[in-house]
Amino acid sequence: MTPRTAKADETPEEGAAGGKQRRRRLAPEDREHEIVQSAISFFARHGFEGSTRDLAQRLGVSQPLLYRYFPTKEALVDRVYDEVFVRRWNPEWEEWLADRTHSLESRLKRYLKDYAHFVLRGEWVRIFMYAGLSRAGVNQRYLARLRERHFLLIARELRFAYDIPDPENAEAEDEEVELIWAMHSSVFYIGVRKWVYDLAAPRNIDRLIDMRVESFLHGAPKVLLADRMST
Numbered sequence: 001m002t003p004r005t006a007k008a009d010e011t012p013e014e015g016a017a018g019g020k021q022r023r024r025r026l027a028p029e030d031r032e033h034e035i036v037q038s039a040i041s042f043f044a045r046h047g048f049e050g051s052t053r054d055l056a057q058r059l060g061v062s063q064p065l066l067y068r069y070f071p072t073k074e075a076l077v078d079r080v081y082d083e084v085f086v087r088r089w090n091p092e093w094e095e096w097l098a099d100r101t102h103s104l105e106s107r108l109k110r111y112l113k114d115y116a117h118f119v120l121r122g123e124w125v126r127i128f129m130y131a132g133l134s135r136a137g138v139n140q141r142y143l144a145r146l147r148e149r150h151f152l153l154i155a156r157e158l159r160f161a162y163d164i165p166d167p168e169n170a171e172a173e174d175e176e177v178e179l180i181w182a183m184h185s186s187v188f189y190i191g192v193r194k195w196v197y198d199l200a201a202p203r204n205i206d207r208l209i210d211m212r213v214e215s216f217l218h219g220a221p222k223v224l225l226a227d228r229m230s231t
Helices: 028-046 052-059 063-069 073-086 092-098 104-119 122-134 136-162 170-195 205-229
Strands: 009-014 020-026
Touching: 020 028, 028 052, 028 063, 028 073, 028 122, 052 063, 073 122, 073 136, 092 104, 092 136, 104 122, 104 136, 104 170, 104 205, 122 136, 122 170, 136 170, 136 205, 170 205
Parallel strands: none
Antiparallel strands: 009 020
């Protein structure tokens, strides 16, 4: 009897008549990648209440094999979070937003158009929505990252570009962030309409983003200036 190798595992393949034939051997890193990509698709379709047993069945592997790579469901969820929300994060976004050699308007448009490609995918939107319903920690980690790295940076650049006084306290800073969040989340909502509500998305998203940025810059600076000059 030939011993199993420790360097690869196997998956049953179906024959022409539906019976199991030879087992497909995969290197550990390839198997892990396959599990993670299948988990992303699985959770996007079924939510985080979907069981690892069902996921293993979908992959055509045993549950013990799944647990060899991810000993708990929480570990798998954390890996999905890392793959969907962290690894695909573009570190250039912060650089673009902070680059004062370009107008704030052009920076915001460039950033949001690229960001739209990041979030307006079915798996991203649906996993994010499911996480909000059953895995609050996933959303909280992502939104805290977004606030610290993008919203506060945009607020700083907005104050610089329009000579807006700095916020006097945390409450005033939160109000600033809320205005930015409203503009920013309107892009994400396009994905919600398409992937959650099953409604048609706008055909020209780039033009829509241009209009939303222009609308934001025509309104938010005036509101903040009026508020802070009156106190």
